[in-house]
Amino acid sequence: MTAKCQQILTGAGEIFAEFGYEGASMSLIARRAGVSKGTLYNYFDGKAALFAAFVRRKACQELPHAFRSVREDLPPRETLIDVGRAIIALMTSPTALMLYRIVVSEAAHFPLLAQTFWENGPAVAIGTLAKWLTEQSSRGQLRTDDPVFAAEQFFALCQTRIAMRRRLQLPVDMSEAEIEHIATSAVDMFLGLYRAP
Known part of the structure; x- marks a missing residue:
């Protein structure tokens, strides 16, 4: 570029x-x-092409950082906690919140914006985690029959308490301790279902 x-x-x-x-x-x-x-x-x-390029640029800048631990071959719990922390920080960042609000408010009139946002943000994150989950299943560490669904579940758990309140601009505890608590709780619940016996 x-x-x-x-x-x-x-x-x-x-x-x-x-x-x-x-x-x-x-x-x-x-x-x-x-x-x-x-x-x-x-x-x-045009503006749509410019918005799409902006979304792609932000995704390319932010998502590799969020998934750095996936490439480091750490134990599953440690990897997921690191990803959880990073995803919470990413979802609640000013840029992510701005993009989310724009896409939600304009989706009915400009569906291409929603598609662009989905393909370059959430879909990439889900695909990256699903691939890692598949690899962990093949190693006998985890058990996931549907890794894409499991990845979506994990990201949903990471949104607990903080994400919706931040999107609505409501007061919420964004301390490191609270983010750590949410990430750890999400991982423990997730592994309770998907850890290999």
Whole structure:
């Protein structure tokens, strides 16, 4: 990705956060990014393409970090706790919350936004964890007949208490101790069902 493209995506992210998808115009984005509209259209043929690129960029930046322990061949419980912590932090980050709110508010009018968000965020996370669960099952560590379903269950458990309140901008304890408690509880419940006998 060129420096100019990154500059545009940074400006676009600021405008989307400030005005939402519907309120963001290509003119506003060009101005914030410090480029002409002509330059902007040389890189992206419209706002939908720009939003999709922004979502893909954020996913590529954030998801590898969230799943770093999956590549380190740690014991299942340790791996899942690390993933749980990282996913909670990711889901409650300002950028993730902004994207979630935009997608939910615009999904009925712009279904492509929801599809783009799903394919580049949740679907990638679910697929990555499902692959790891399959590998752990083949090693006899875990027992998952449907690893995709199990991955979705795990991410649902990680949303306990914090995620919905953060999305609704309600007060919630975001301390490290609370995140650790949620991640550990989610993993223990998950392993209670999926640990190999």
